[in-house]
Amino acid sequence: xxxxxxxxxxxxxxxxxxxxxxxxxxxxxxxxxxxxxxxxxxxxxxxxxxxxxxxxxxxxxxxxxxxxxxxxxxxxxxxxxxxxxxxxxxxxxxxxxxxxxxxxxxxxxxxxxxxxxxxxxxxxxxxxxxxxxxxxxxxxxxxxxxxxxxxxxxxxxxxxxxxxxxxxxxxxxxxxxxxxxxxxxxxxxxxxxxxxxxxxxxxxxxxxxxxxxxxxxxxxxxxxxxxxxxxxxxxxxxxxxxxxxxxxxxxxxxxxxxxxxxxxxxxxxxxxxxxxxxxxxxxxxxxxxxxxxxxxxxxxxxxxxxxxxxxxxxxxxxxxxxxxxxxxxxxxxxxxxxxxxxxxxxxxxxxxxxxxxxxxxxxxxxxxxxxxxxxxxxxxxxxxxxxxxxxxxxxxxxxxxxxxxxxxxxxxxxxxxxxxx
Amino acid sequence: xxxxxxxxxxxxxxxxxxxxxxxxxxxxxxxxxxxxxxxxxxxxxxxxxxxxxxxxxxxxxxxxxxxxxxxxxxxxxxxxxxxxxxxxxxxxxxxxxxxxxxxxxxxxxxxxxxxxxxxxxxxxxxxxxxxxxxxxxxxxxxxxxxxxxxxxxxxxxxxxxxxxxxxxxxxxxxxxxxxxxxxxxxxxxxxxxxxxxxxxxxxxxxxxxxxxxxxxxxxxxxxxxxxxxxxxxxxxxxxxxxxxxxxxxxxxxxxxxxxxxxxxxxxxxxxxxxxxxxxxxxxxxxxxxxxxxxxxxxxxxxxxxxxxxxxxxxxxxxxxxxxxxxxxxxxxxxxxxxxxxxxxxxxxxxxxxxxxxxxxxxxxxxxxxxxxxxxxxxxxxxxxxxxxxxxxxxxxxxxxxxxxxxxxxxxxxxxxxxxxx
Numbered sequence: 001x002x003x004x005x006x007x008x009x010x011x012x013x014x015x016x017x018x019x020x021x022x023x024x025x026x027x028x029x030x031x032x033x034x035x036x037x038x039x040x041x042x043x044x045x046x047x048x049x050x051x052x053x054x055x056x057x058x059x060x061x062x063x064x065x066x067x068x069x070x071x072x073x074x075x076x077x078x079x080x081x082x083x084x085x086x087x088x089x090x091x092x093x094x095x096x097x098x099x100x101x102x103x104x105x106x107x108x109x110x111x112x113x114x115x116x117x118x119x120x121x122x123x124x125x126x127x128x129x130x131x132x133x134x135x136x137x138x139x140x141x142x143x144x145x146x147x148x149x150x151x152x153x154x155x156x157x158x159x160x161x162x163x164x165x166x167x168x169x170x171x172x173x174x175x176x177x178x179x180x181x182x183x184x185x186x187x188x189x190x191x192x193x194x195x196x197x198x199x200x201x202x203x204x205x206x207x208x209x210x211x212x213x214x215x216x217x218x219x220x221x222x223x224x225x226x227x228x229x230x231x232x233x234x235x236x237x238x239x240x241x242x243x244x245x246x247x248x249x250x251x252x253x254x255x256x257x258x259x260x261x262x263x264x265x266x267x268x269x270x271x272x273x274x275x276x277x278x279x280x281x282x283x284x285x286x287x288x289x290x291x292x293x294x295x296x297x298x299x300x301x302x303x304x305x306x307x308x309x310x311x312x313x314x315x316x317x318x319x320x321x322x323x324x325x326x327x328x329x330x331x332x333x334x335x336x337x338x339x340x341x342x343x344x345x346x347x348x349x350x351x352x353x354x355x356x357x358x359x360x361x362x363x364x365x366x367x368x369x370x371x372x373x374x375x376x377x378x379x380x381x382x383x384x385x386x387x388x389x390x391x392x393x394x395x396x397x398x399x400x401x402x403x404x405x406x407x408x409x410x411x412x413x414x415x416x417x418x419x420x421x
Numbered sequence: 422x423x424x425x426x427x428x429x430x431x432x433x434x435x436x437x438x439x440x441x442x443x444x445x446x447x448x449x450x451x452x453x454x455x456x457x458x459x460x461x462x463x464x465x466x467x468x469x470x471x472x473x474x475x476x477x478x479x480x481x482x483x484x485x486x487x488x489x490x491x492x493x494x495x496x497x498x499x500x501x502x503x504x505x506x507x508x509x510x511x512x513x514x515x516x517x518x519x520x521x522x523x524x525x526x527x528x529x530x531x532x533x534x535x536x537x538x539x540x541x542x543x544x545x546x547x548x549x550x551x552x553x554x555x556x557x558x559x560x561x562x563x564x565x566x567x568x569x570x571x572x573x574x575x576x577x578x579x580x581x582x583x584x585x586x587x588x589x590x591x592x593x594x595x596x597x598x599x600x601x602x603x604x605x606x607x608x609x610x611x612x613x614x615x616x617x618x619x620x621x622x623x624x625x626x627x628x629x630x631x632x633x634x635x636x637x638x639x640x641x642x643x644x645x646x647x648x649x650x651x652x653x654x655x656x657x658x659x660x661x662x663x664x665x666x667x668x669x670x671x672x673x674x675x676x677x678x679x680x681x682x683x684x685x686x687x688x689x690x691x692x693x694x695x696x697x698x699x700x701x702x703x704x705x706x707x708x709x710x711x712x713x714x715x716x717x718x719x720x721x722x723x724x725x726x727x728x729x730x731x732x733x734x735x736x737x738x739x740x741x742x743x744x745x746x747x748x749x750x751x752x753x754x755x756x757x758x759x760x761x762x763x764x765x766x767x768x769x770x771x772x773x774x775x776x777x778x779x780x781x782x783x784x785x786x787x788x789x790x791x792x793x794x795x796x797x798x799x800x801x802x803x804x805x806x807x808x809x810x811x812x813x814x815x816x817x818x819x820x821x822x823x824x825x826x827x828x829x830x831x832x833x834x835x836x837x838x839x840x841x842x
């Protein structure tokens with residue numbers, strides 16, 4: 001047996017146990033799942049020191065490997081972040097159980113009563129990179145929705161994720177639920193990812209959480225359905241009918257509150273009607289806040305603006321950089337976003353209802369916003385408790401993926417000896 | 422340029438026009454779509470003689486090729502069936518427009534108002550075989566849901582499908598909608614199917630309608646997401662608490678009303694508690710109706726029963742044949758169905774609520790039924806107007822796929838200069 005065969009056997013074993021666990025979880029009582037979630041939250045907090053030790057080892061290795069400051073920040077755990085993770089698990093516990101919920105219920109003239117009820121999907125595979133907190137978020141959301149999950153963390157966060165996972169298993173055990181509900185792949189061998197992507201009879205859907213490279217590989221190679229999570233090339237368009245003071249605050253918040261999250265603004269579109277009177281102050285806000293503004297020809301003359309190159313349109317910087325372009329009204333903004341956007345989150349700033357309505361109707365991003373910071377593109381801020389990611393595909397899940405979107409449904413049809421004519 | 426290159430260029434052209442049409446359709450008014458549907462229905466009826474001529478050519482070619490009686494029946498059009506097709510299109514017109522419907526609407530403590538609204542998916546590819554009516558059903562449902570559709574009919578029904586398609590284009594034209602909304606691949610070259618399965622940037626989802634061979638090929642090769650439509654290995658389980666007279670009628674209707682549809686019963690499971698007193702009359706009903714009953718060892722001694730082989734479990738006959746097995750109560754039935762079923766439609770006959778509840782909870786078929794003929798597994802009978810098929814997968818669409826399930830959604834988020842803290 002070579003290493004390749006070992007990984008295959010390992011993954012088939014994990015997949016088989018997940019499939020069995022899914023049958024058990026589909027019938028698990030709400031109370032048992034919620035008790036396990038609360039126990040998991042407590043266990044994660046109790047394991048704080050162990051998790052911080054493991055994280056320190058990951059951080060040291062990351063520094064040795066020369067990871068960027070942004071990646072190290074995503075990797076870093078603190079007491080606060082561990083508490084945040086545990087609170088996230090608790091808020092998932094507090095959500096209503098989606099499984100068994102009746103989505104629709106109607107009668108037919110034939111006498112049939114039809115109900116459409118939520119069911120778990122089955123087995124979810126989550127492939128992630130440097131954020132160790134995905135271990136807790138994904139584990140909690142999958143358990144809540146009655147799915148078994150196979151977690152495959154990246155090598156950078158391996159020790160941290162393993163420590164978090166171990167605490168989650170304590171929680172499962174204490175609630176009497178099978179540990180196979182939340183399995184973690186115990187190797188960083190990349191062949192394990194390849195196996196997961198091909199296990200279409202054992203895994204029902206794969207959620208990739210990470211950079212372009214990972215997501216691209218998953219979408220190219222997967223034989224299992226994927227909830228696409230493309231990058232967030234988030235546009236903010238300031239319309240001529242914007243309230244400029246409001247707009248300036250929203251733009252700054254959208255770009256600078258946290259630059260490394262997928263809801264951070266990456267491209268500013270300014271209505272040509274605002275070019276002379278208001279573009280200077282909007283741009284100057286950003287420059288003063290330390291943001292590098294890469295502007296098109298119309299904006300190039302403003303103080304602090306560096307000229308944009310073609311590569312700047314459609315780029316996700318996740319950094320203190322913003323592309324900026326002048327466009328001709330709502331339709332110009334729509335055209336630009338259709339061409340360069342990633343259908344994640346796009347925003348219009350306007351007091352004109354018709355302009356907002358046109359922006360909302362003509363664009364097809366997972367999240368369209370008006371007069372609000374794009375940094376609200378987040379499952380927690382949407383009221384979902386937590387999220388497993390923000391899906392940019394159009395099938396099944398879209399936008400923030402919480403427990404409800406990790407479910408499917410079935411029809412229950414009842415008659416009384418009803419025959420079809 | 423060889424033939425292969427020609428097909429590739431042809432399909433890329435069709436895909437590009439569909440993508441453009443999808444943008445137009447996404448903004449089309451309900452009235453325009455419904456007017457086109459009504460015009461299409463009228464045009465299909467008006468083209469009746471032309472469609473029947475084309476169908477006669479397909480039927481003659483089918484007989485020459487030695488198609489089975491069941492396939493010829495699926496291929497055959499009559500005046501009645503043409504009227505049925507037109508009525509189907511009219512009933513789709515009469516349904517509410519799913520696009521733009523607000524699925525959910527809530528406020529957040531931050532002051533944000535969030536709406537979740539339905540949108541079209543984009544471009545749908547439908548690959549089908551011998552049923553020419555799919556041309557009208559799929560075209561109508563995709564138009565209603567604001568999607569562009571690429572229809573790829575099989576060679577057996579090619580002339581009939583082309584005649585129907587031509588009538589549908591008349592309807593689109595008269596309503597002023599783009600003809601690219603409903604395109605039909607103008608060749609029976611199988612390479613066209615291969616191209617469709619790989620066009621992931623131009624087609625958003627593929628719906629295969631046909632036999633095991635077609636569906637298997639699509640699932641194996643597709644780089645585009647697929648709404649799986651597996652065969653209907655439909656089980657009917659008679660529980661010890663069944664009302665036997667009711668059960669006998671339901672079993673007969675489930676098996677014999679039409680044997681060639683996917684909701685037809687293929688396997689009868691009898692509770693062991695009924696073996697001595699009631700199995701003989703249940704089996705005798707079927708034998709008397711001309712059904713070949715292939716029974717397990719427990720049933721083999723009954724008059725007219727032929728012994729089942731292993732291959733009979735999990736077989737979709739689509740014919741006047743039924744497999745029959747004795748099982749140990751609800752759990753025995755669940756075990757059998759989990760092993761051999763296709764998650765399409767399965768039914769329990771019982772007056773015991775607890776038994777029905779257990780059957781409903783433990784099984785995960787798209788449609789679970791109680792005390793009703795499985796022949797009701799149909800979008801029309803569910804009240805959806807028509808269906809593009811019955812999906813057996815768990816992602817996005819499941820069960821009868823009508824216009825609503827051909828939609829996605831997006832979030833519209835509104836604030837008033839709202840900033841994230």
